[in-house]
Amino acid sequence: MITLYRYKEEFLQHLDAMRGYSALTIRSYDDAINEMLEHAEIFVEGDTFSINLMPLRVRIAPLKPKSISAKLSAVRSFVKFLRTRGLDVEMNGDESVRVPKTLPKPVAHEHIRSAIEGAEPAAGLAITLLYTLGLRISELGGLRLCDITPQWCRVRGKGAKERDVPVPGAALEALGRYLAAFSPKEYVFEAEGRKLSENSLRYMITKRFAEIGIKVTPHQLRHAYATELLNNGARIADVSELLGHSSMATTQIYTKLGNALKMDHYLKSHPLCQYREDSE
Incomplete structure (x- = not known):
């Protein structure tokens, strides 16, 4: 054809x-x-x-x-x-396939902090930006130096949509350490004057987590960003906008994740739940 x-x-x-x-x-x-x-x-x-x-x-x-x-x-x-x-x-024959909704695997804040501490400037910055700005790996790769100000980061997401995300002090400090070691011209992450590929960024991040003994994907850091915000009182509408979701229904999976974590902590912490599990 x-x-x-x-x-x-x-x-x-x-x-x-x-x-x-x-x-x-x-x-x-x-x-x-x-x-x-x-x-x-x-x-x-x-x-x-x-x-x-x-x-x-x-x-x-x-x-x-x-x-x-x-x-x-x-x-x-x-x-x-x-x-x-x-x-x-x-x-x-194009009938939809029912896809079971799965919860993203959470990454503890302590693990992320351990990965950032002692990391090379590039890996440390990449992990910090994913975790503090809630970026997709494609958005991280497309991030330009001019997109970041001391207060805001302009993110170009899916469908050429743009959003502004607050930049915390930890991200600015990581960026400062990175710029002291490297001199990118246009994009934050470059190699030989060209934008670093998504695969290269992904490898850098997963390699750093492997060095501390755990397996973490870049997208799990975006999950951790959303979960931490919602678990600490952020409005779901605000989190949805920060993530660049077209619908709040997509963001609601993170509220389910928060409930799942609370249930897990409850079952491990309450003495009657512990007694029941031990007796089974």
């Missing part, structure tokens, strides 16, 4: 230029659409494209529900784009 492949390239350019998606996200869309074009049944009847996704659904059935849902979502976005370009597209 040469025509659809041609539109695919235009769609990916649209995700980059108009939606502001990261290279990693665009690659996942590319993979999902290529898989659809290769395995779905696609018929052309007159001016109408008919896409039957059932063969694709059979192929990806062994995957986790979340992965299946992500692939189908990418295909739906592509089909929606085709329709905006005037194509008549019918699609079958």
